[in-house]
Amino acid sequence: MTDIEEVDFEVDQEDLDAAPVPAGSGTGGLSLLVNDLHVTYRVFGAKKVGHGPGRKQGTIGRLLSRGARQPAVREVKAIRGISFAADHGESIGIIGVNGSGKSTLLRAIAGLIPPASGTVHVASSPALLGVNAVLMKDLTGERNIMIGSLAMGLTKAEVKQRYQEIVDFAEIGDFVNLPMKAYSSGMGARLRFAISASTVPDILMIDEALATGDAGFRAKSKAKMAEIRESAGTVFLVSHSLATIKSMCTRVLWVHEGKLVMDGPPDVVCARYKRFVEQSRKRATA
Amino acid sequence: MERTLDPAAVNRAAEASGLEQIGVRPGLLRYLKDLWTRRSFIQVLAVSKAQAENQNTYLGQVWALLSPLLNALVYVVIFGFILQVGRAGIENTIAFIVVGVFMFRFFERSVMAGAHSINHNLALVRSVKFPRAVLPIAGVLAELASLGPALVVMVLISYLSGFLPIAGRVTIDVYWLLLPAAVALLWIFSTGCAFLVARWVALTPDLDNLLPHIMRVLMYASGVIFSVDRYLGDFSWGWIVEYQPVAVYLYLVRSSILDEPAYPPDLSMWLLGIGWAALFVIAGFLVFWRGEERYGRD
Numbered sequence: 001m002t003d004i005e006e007v008d009f010e011v012d013q014e015d016l017d018a019a020p021v022p023a024g025s026g027t028g029g030l031s032l033l034v035n036d037l038h039v040t041y042r043v044f045g046a047k048k049v050g051h052g053p054g055r056k057q058g059t060i061g062r063l064l065s066r067g068a069r070q071p072a073v074r075e076v077k078a079i080r081g082i083s084f085a086a087d088h089g090e091s092i093g094i095i096g097v098n099g100s101g102k103s104t105l106l107r108a109i110a111g112l113i114p115p116a117s118g119t120v121h122v123a124s125s126p127a128l129l130g131v132n133a134v135l136m137k138d139l140t141g142e143r144n145i146m147i148g149s150l151a152m153g154l155t156k157a158e159v160k161q162r163y164q165e166i167v168d169f170a171e172i173g174d175f176v177n178l179p180m181k182a183y184s185s186g187m188g189a190r191l192r193f194a195i196s197a198s199t200v201p202d203i204l205m206i207d208e209a210l211a212t213g214d215a216g217f218r219a220k221s222k223a224k225m226a227e228i229r230e231s232a233g234t235v236f237l238v239s240h241s242l243a244t245i246k247s248m249c250t251r252v253l254w255v256h257e258g259k260l261v262m263d264g265p266p267d268v269v270c271a272r273y274k275r276f277v278e279q280s281r282k283r284a285t286a
Numbered sequence: 287m288e289r290t291l292d293p294a295a296v297n298r299a300a301e302a303s304g305l306e307q308i309g310v311r312p313g314l315l316r317y318l319k320d321l322w323t324r325r326s327f328i329q330v331l332a333v334s335k336a337q338a339e340n341q342n343t344y345l346g347q348v349w350a351l352l353s354p355l356l357n358a359l360v361y362v363v364i365f366g367f368i369l370q371v372g373r374a375g376i377e378n379t380i381a382f383i384v385v386g387v388f389m390f391r392f393f394e395r396s397v398m399a400g401a402h403s404i405n406h407n408l409a410l411v412r413s414v415k416f417p418r419a420v421l422p423i424a425g426v427l428a429e430l431a432s433l434g435p436a437l438v439v440m441v442l443i444s445y446l447s448g449f450l451p452i453a454g455r456v457t458i459d460v461y462w463l464l465l466p467a468a469v470a471l472l473w474i475f476s477t478g479c480a481f482l483v484a485r486w487v488a489l490t491p492d493l494d495n496l497l498p499h500i501m502r503v504l505m506y507a508s509g510v511i512f513s514v515d516r517y518l519g520d521f522s523w524g525w526i527v528e529y530q531p532v533a534v535y536l537y538l539v540r541s542s543i544l545d546e547p548a549y550p551p552d553l554s555m556w557l558l559g560i561g562w563a564a565l566f567v568i569a570g571f572l573v574f575w576r577g578e579e580r581y582g583r584d
Contacts, residue, residue, distance in 0.1 A: 030303035036290040044491065083289050085299075111308035112412050114579045119296060121305035128413060135410065138338040147334060150327035151414040179341070196413075260289075 030123070031203060031234045032086040032109065037118035039079035039101075039108045039258075044072060078104040080258035081118070088123070091235035093249035093266065095242070095273050097280075101258040102238045106205045109236070123233070127152065127201035129193070129225075141167075141176040141183070141191055148195040162198050169224070170194035171217065190217055197224050204228055205236040242270045311578045312417075320417045328420050332427035339432060350432045351439050358387040358443075365511040375516040375548050377454025381444035382544065386510035388440040389469075389539050392433045393476050393532060394501045399425030400480020401497055404488035404581050411582040418581045419574055422480040430473050437469065444543055454545060461542050461551050468538035471563045475531055478566030481574040488581055508532040513548060531562035 078101045086092055094102045107113045109120055110128040135144040145166050149159040167176050170191040172183070180188055206225060229235050229248070239245055245252060245266060252269040254262040262269045300307070312320065340349040366372040366379040376382045403421035404411060411418065441462075448456035487494050507527050508514065514533055518524045527533060538559050540549045 030299060030305060033296060033300055033303075033305055035293065035296045081290065083291055107412060108309070111415050113582055114309050119293070119307055120309055121296065121300040121307050123303065123305050125308070125415065135413075136334070136338070138341065139334050143330070143334045143338075146330050147327070147410075148414065150324070150330055151410065151416050151420075153323070153416070156326045179338075 029087040029089075030085060031088045031090075032123065032126075033119075033121040034085070034109060035083050035119050035121075037079055037082045037105075037108060037120060038077070038116045039104050039113055040116040041076040041078055043074045043076055078258055079108060079115075082255070082258070082260050083118075084253060084260065084263060086234050086236075088233045090251055091229060091237065091249045093245035093252040094236060094238045094255060095240075095245060095252060095270070096255040096261075097277070100255045102255055103207055104258075105255060106207055106236060106238055110205055122203060124202040126203035126205055127196070127199060128205045128207065129196045129228075135180065135192065135195070137181040137188075138179055140179055141170075141172055144180055144191065145176075145195055148192075149198060152196075152199055154199065166191075166194045166198050169197070169220070186214065186217075193221055197221070197228060200228050200231045202233045203236075204234070205238075207238045208240070242274065246270055309579060311575065314572075314575060317417055317419070317575055317578070321419055321423075324416055324420055327416065328424045328427065331420065331424035332431060335424065335428035336431040339428070351436055354388050354391050354436050355439065355443075357391060358384045361387050361511050371512045371517070375513040377546055378444075378447060378456060378544065380447040380450070380453055381456055382513075382540065382546065383511050384440055384443050384447070385540055385544065386508075386536055388433075388436055389472065389536055390505055390508065390510045390532070392429055392436075393472060393479075393535075394505070396426040396429045396473075396476035397479050397483055397501065398497065399429055400477075401483040401487040401494055403480065403484045405491060405494075408582065418578055419481070419571065422484040422574065423477060426473065426477045426480045429476075433469070437465075441465070441543060448545075456543070457545055464542040464551070465539065468535065468542050468559070471538065471559045472535040474563040474567050475535065475559075478563070478568070478570035481567075481570030485574050485577040489577065504532055508536055510536065515548060529558060531559075531566065534559050534562060 082105060094105060096102050104113060106128060108115055109122075110126045111120070111122075112128065135148050139147070142163075145163060146159055149162065149166075150156070154162075167173075170187070170193070172187050172191055175183060175187060180191070183191070235248075237245065237248055249266050252262075252264065252266045253260060254269050254273050262272060299305075311317075336350075337347075340346050343349055345352065362372070362380055362383045366383055372379045372383050400422040403425045404418065407421055411421075445456050445458070447453050483493070483497065487497075505511075507518075508530070509527075514524075514527050518527050534555055537549060537552075537555050540546060541551045541555070
């Protein structure tokens with residue numbers, strides 16, 4: 001956690017200046033405003049947080065060291081002070097290495113994980129579209145479609161109307177009447193995507209949804225997302241694929257260890273990010 | 287890249303563009319309204335949970351009847367016939383214990399459902415935004431749904447046990463009509479308790495381990511398997527045990543369907559039952575609502 005100083009992000013001052021002016025510009029086109037957002041997770045039973053193996057200890061040493069020195073509850077700071085503003089019509093990509101806090105950031109903006117401090121202002125309630133939207137694995141696909149859609153705020157009539165559409169899109173056929181734990185992981189992911197894609201929100205957040213399923217479904221979900229993207233006001237997209245980000249986004253946020261590293265046009269940020277990843281890979285092999 | 291905005295500027299900008307802050311607790315009225323619009327969500331969630339409860343077994347939903355039945359059987363045999371504590375002051379021990387066990391089981395399971403409503407549904411909480419009060423309400427409603435058929439069995443056993451030579455008669459009278467009202471009050475009270483424990487367990491998971499023991503104490507302090515009046519009525523604090531909510535609801539149910547001379551229908555008990563239910567559901571809801579913005583973080 002402390003090695004952030006060692007990493008050379010190579011951010012020049014002109015890049016910072018090129019970033020869109022965050023807030024207070026009074027353009028009226030603002031759809032989302034995040035200020036100094038912090039998110040912490042409480043983790044129970046975690047002895048050590050961070051990288052690398054724990055200190056080697058004998059059995060006796062381990063027994064002795066059990067006490068006040070290692071508290072039972074640790075706090076993991078997933079987001080450590082992120083601020084930005086988004087306008088209507090922007091589509092913003094979020095990139096970063098694994099564990100950098102991308103998904104947490106999305107969830108916090110969507111109002112699903114309460115911030116420890118800082119504020120999030122939105123124009124309308126955002127919807128998170130993702131393959132992580134785990135529903136209830138003991139229930140059938142049909143029940144999950146009902147529950148997922150109703151939870152998103154649809155009425156029963158609307159759900160009935162869209163039910164067949166969701167089943168067809170997910171391509172799960174007769175499996176819809178089996179409990180979700182009987183599904184293959186691809187089927188489950190497809191169903192979750194289909195459920196969350198059934199509404200068109202004003203602020204849309206997509207969490208690695210493109211990685212879902214086989215090539216055929218991927219193409220289909222890409223088309224669906226483009227369709228949603230066109231009708232949605234503001235889109236956030238978390239992806240590890242820089243090509244996807246470049247083709248879909250008008251602006252990119254680079255998140256590292258819970259902090260914003262860069263905020264700017266896709267070409268510039270992606271190029272820097274790529275260089276950073278290559279450098280750290282080189283450092284790892286060296 | 288570090289930047290923070292001035293909170294005042296943020297507020298100004300938010301106001302200018304008509305933005306709303308999220309991650310903050312909505313006002314009480316708005317919350318209630320949100321909850322009301324999700325009523326079909328609550329209903330579907332409850333029914334699905336009740337259906338999923340026993341689906342991993344061969345007998346399936348039969349267990350919804352069989353488990354409370356076996357539970358009652360154990361108590362009838364041990365406390366009614368072997369230890370005989372369930373006989374003092376009671377004419378029909380079987381009906382007395384069966385009613386007590388069935389109703390207390392519903393309460394206990396409702397509270398546990400409330401306790402787990404946030405922590406066992408974290409995936410749902412973290413992927414869709416909705417008023418979290420949906421979860422404890424649906425959890426208790428699911429228990430009520432499985433109580434329905436069990437209630438028929440309970441009434442049937444109570445009635446049939448009246449024909450045994452060792453037991454007092456159970457007659458069908460106009461008071462039987464009060465049974466749904468008594469169960470409804472217990473349901474409202476249980477929902478209130480579910481709200482309370484839902485918040486406590488969500489923020490302090492350790493309480494989950496204490497709950498079964500509290501429930502056990504409550505069971506013996508509520509006269510589920512013996513008459514509290516007979517055993518604890520002589521103590522100076524006996525009235526606390528007699529008028530605490532769970533004992534009151536057991537009294538109401540028993541006075542409705544049984545013919546026990548020690549449990550006559552009593553208006554003041556009904557008023558007390560209504561009072562407890564209102565107090566717990568309102569206080570529980572407020573307590574739960576005040577923690578709304580914190581659920582799902584841990």
